[in-house]
Amino acid sequence: MKKFICSMLIASTFLISPISHAESFVMHTAKAGDSYSYISNEFNVNIDTLKELNQDKDNIISEGSLVKIKPISMNKTITIKVNNEKLNPEQHPYIENNRAFVPIRTIANALNADGIIWEDSSKTAILVQDKKTIRLTLGSNIAKINDQDVKLDAPISVYEGRTYVPIRFISEAFDCNVAWDNDNKTVLVNTTDSYDEDLYWLSRIIHAEATTQPLEGKIAVGNVIINRKNSPNFPNTIKEVIFDTNYGYQYTPAKNGAIHNSPSTESIKAAKLVLNGKNNISGCLYFLNPRKSTNNWIVKNKTFYKRIGAHDFYR
Known part of the structure; x- marks a missing residue:
């Protein structure tokens, strides 16, 4: 009998935090040795703007932390629609390496995953649906579909108290069709058989x-x-x-x-x-x-x- 530990949200990465009213941002996962000066040059963003955006007074960037680069668009947040129905994530999605990331519970619930398991020893979130198991380890850009490694465009991260995962990867792994409406900054997921x-x-x-x-x-x-x-x-x-x-x-x-x-x-x-x-x-x-x-x-x-x-x- 399958054991689905939805109560695994007791893990620190799943603790509920106050709803943020910030917009959706383009993000960068900090690597060893990253500095505001380096990130400023890499993304062509003013260094003072970066510091203000990240409310940083210490000039310290920790490896693996998410650094805000810029809002995706003035006064806009990323919208997620599954079968044309708008979702209401616990926290705002963000963009990294041209991929939209959302809280894991948001997409798991929307796609009717059979369960979410938290493996504390390896800091790994596990999504299960039918005969497919997806393993997503914090800080890693390698996911597993069953036993097959798949390289992601950006690592799994914690943001605003939630574990975030790439929505396109998860949706397509569960055989859904995914499209990006750039004009409206909207991810469109279709789980039905209507698409070709x-x-x-x-x-x-x-x-x-x-x-x-x-x-x-x-x-x-x-x-x-x-x-x-x-x-x-x-x-x-x-x-x-x-x-x-x-x-x-x-x-x-x-x-x-x-x-x-x-x-x-x-x-x-x-x-x-x-x-x-x-x-x-x-x-x-x-x-x-x-x-x-x-x-x-x-x-x-x-x-x-x-x-x-x-x-x-x-x-």
Whole structure:
């Protein structure tokens, strides 16, 4: 029987603190040796403005602490909407490395996670939903989905008495669609089946595998996924093809977490063209970069079809 210790909020990182009326800020997690002078130069912000923003009179920055860089926008805070319903986080979200961070309880409740567990010995928050477990350790930019390491764009931190986690990473790990409305500074999360799941995952594998390739190369990578989906020898959905582990991970981005990206306009265009039937590699089921690949099995056992950009395609 699963043991969900929602009362783990007794841990110091989850203690309730007074509601702050500050705006949402762009943040920086301090590293060893960081100073206001360094941060001022790094982010092109006046040093006196930084000190005032952080109400710092001692000129001391502790490693791992969050430093406010600037408000995300004058008199605005980040809005979170799940299925178009606005959430009311206990504390304001913030931005670090272009990623929105929210209190862990806010997103866990919104996505109906089965439970939140606090592991005090390792300072790790654990989210559980169905057969998926996400481990998030304070101060670390490496999360775990089940037993797979995934690199985050910024570390898990404590802010205003709450443990904050990247909303896009958590949402996508739980198979939700995420978008950013920059004009309104709003994170849009969709948990329903109304969005095009095939386009969602196909555009992301194309972006992860072929971001530097020409459009034709992106289309070709997308068609390998489609050809596998249509083959009796592979899973029958795009998502299952991408995450197929029958003979180990078939695609590195699914293994290392790079699949959880924000695809470029061209990657989305390529995915749409592929889904609408454009095929430039016939029935190819394999591709590799001959300058980087160590997979000799494909070269020895499959038939070369053509090269597009940096990739060779095989039947």
